[in-house]
Amino acid sequence: MNREQSFLFLSRMDKxxxxxxxxxxxxxxxxxxxxxxxGKEIDEARLKAVPTTRICFTCKQNEAKAAR
Ligand SMILES: [Zn+2]
Structure with missing residues (x-):
């Protein structure tokens, strides 16, 4: 790894x-x-797939739509 790559790697790890x-x-x-x-419970399957998620699948989709 060169310096730039390791920097990117580390900042991603940090996040x-x-x-x-x-x-x-x-x-x-x-x-x-x-x-x-x-404020609803996040689907267990989603939590298992993305343990660090803070929003449910429906809201995630809404956000993606809003971002477009
Ligand atoms: Zn939600």
């Missing part, structure tokens, strides 16, 4: 670790698995 940190925080305060947009 990932931040997301895990946040997920752990949510577990502590009991909001893990709750969508931050609509």
């Amino acid at each position: 990932y670790l931040q997301q895990i940190d946040r997920a752990l925080e949510m577990i502590e305060v009991g909001t893990y698995g709750i969508c931050r947009v609509c």
Whole structure:
């Protein structure tokens, strides 16, 4: 790996670790698995696929639509 590649790799790792940190925080305060947009429980299958997610599939789709 050259310098630039390792920098990119590390900054990506850092982001990932931040997301895990946040997920752990949510577990502590009991909001893990709750969508931050609509407040509903996030589908278990989705949580397993993306453990650091903070919004449910429906809201994710809405966001993607809004971003377009
Ligand atoms: Zn939602």
